[in-house]
Amino acid sequence: GDSVTQMEGPVTLSEEAFLTINCTYTATGYPSLFWYVQYPGEGLQLLLKATKADDKGSNKGFEATYRKETTSFHLEKGSVQVSDSAVYFCALYMDSNYQLIWGAGTKLIIKP
Amino acid sequence: EAQVTQNPRYLITVTGKKLTVTCSQNMNHEYMSWYRQDPGLGLRQIYYSMNVEVTDKGDVPEGYKVSRKEKRNFPLILESPSPNQTSLYFCASSFRRQGTEAFFGQGTRLTVV
Numbered sequence: 747g748d749s750v751t752q753m754e755g756p757v758t759l760s761e762e763a764f765l766t767i768n769c770t771y772t773a774t775g776y777p778s779l780f781w782y783v784q785y786p787g788e789g790l791q792l793l794l795k796a797t798k799a800d801d802k803g804s805n806k807g808f809e810a811t812y813r814k815e816t817t818s819f820h821l822e823k824g825s826v827q828v829s830d831s832a833v834y835f836c837a838l839y840m841d842s843n844y845q846l847i848w849g850a851g852t853k854l855i856i857k858p
Numbered sequence: 859e860a861q862v863t864q865n866p867r868y869l870i871t872v873t874g875k876k877l878t879v880t881c882s883q884n885m886n887h888e889y890m891s892w893y894r895q896d897p898g899l900g901l902r903q904i905y906y907s908m909n910v911e912v913t914d915k916g917d918v919p920e921g922y923k924v925s926r927k928e929k930r931n932f933p934l935i936l937e938s939p940s941p942n943q944t945s946l947y948f949c950a951s952s953f954r955r956q957g958t959e960a961f962f963g964q965g966t967r968l969t970v971v
Contacts, residue, residue, distance in 0.1 A: 778957040789862075789948055789962035790901075797957035835901065841956040844889055844908065850900035 748773045752836045752849035759826055760857050767821040767852050769810075769836035777838040777847075779803075779812050779819040784833040784851070793821075793834070831856045860885050864949050864963035871939055871970055879934045879966050881949030887961075888954045890932040891916065892924065894945040895965075901948070907932055908954065939970040 753768040771777065778797045782790040794803030799814035808823045819836060836849040862883045871877055883890065891906035893916075903916030907926040921943055923935040932951075936943060946967050952960040 780959075782960075789964045790950075790960075791962065792959045795957065795959070839956065839958070844954050845903075845906075846960060848901045850898075 748777070748838065748840055748845075748847045750836050750838055750847050750849040752834075752852055754850070755833075755853040756855050757852060758855045758857065761828055762825045763856075765821070765823040765826045765830075765854070767834055767836075767854070769819045769821065769849060771817050771819065771836075771838050771847075773817075773838055773840065773847075775840060775842055777840050779810070780837045780839065780846075781808070781810055781819070781821050782835045782837060784835065786832070790835060826854075826856050828856045828858055830854060860961065862949055862951055862961050862963040864947075864966050867964060867966060869966060869968050871968070873940055873970055874938050877936050877939060877968075879936075879947060879949075879968070881932045881934065881963060882930050883932075883949075883951040883961065884930065885951065885961065886929065887951035888929070890926065890949065890951045892922070892932070892934045893948045893950065894918065895948060896945050904934070904947075936968075939968075941970045944968060944970050 749772045780795045781793040783793045784790045794805040796803040796812035802811045810821045833851045835851045865880045888909045892904040893901045902918045905924040907913045949963040950960045
């Protein structure tokens with residue numbers, strides 16, 4: 747079945763470091779892909795999305811490109827800040843059954 | 859303001875005492891769902907609803923009930939809570955179309971003793 751795999755955390759980086767959080771997916775059709783972020787004590791909120799192959803989603807300095815050939819949607823940011831510390835979830839949406847399929851989440855810790 | 863509202867935010871209860879967690883959205887979304895979040899297990903879907911009077915089981919429905927009598931409300935009912943239902947619960951809603959964003963409530967932290 748459809749699934750999402752993302753790198754295990756926690757990921758610990760120093761401020762201004764480059765960030766990559768890997769996400770790969772398995773899907774029979776053509777899903778939309780999302781990154782959601784969960785700040786401490788809060789619900790999830792959409793960070794960025796891409797709805798078709800080669801689309802690039804971007805927001806708040808984060809980027810991810812929908813790569814159909816490698817079935818990946820890796821999250822990147824050039825220079826992280828302490829305020830980026832959160833849990834990041836990769837997800838795919840299948841129009842065939844209206845379901846969001848979630849990765850396990852990656853906790854990101856940024857040290858000053 | 860577009861939002862999903864869950865209540866209560868925090869709840870401590872005893873085993874076997876029925877409880878309801880409410881969820882309401884003001885965006886006219888067709889689709890609503892409940893998740894639980896546990897350390898190391900990510901988000902697991904409990905129940906979902908495609909529209910009014912249409913509900914279906916998610917991945918971990920045992921011990922839970924839901925209803926969808928109105929489009930805006932989707933309460934989660936624990937008829938006889940047990941300690942293994944201690945968790946962080948989220949309600950979410952969205953339109954039923956490709957690429958649409960899901961909106962989440964703030965979460966309900968439930969402790970069953």
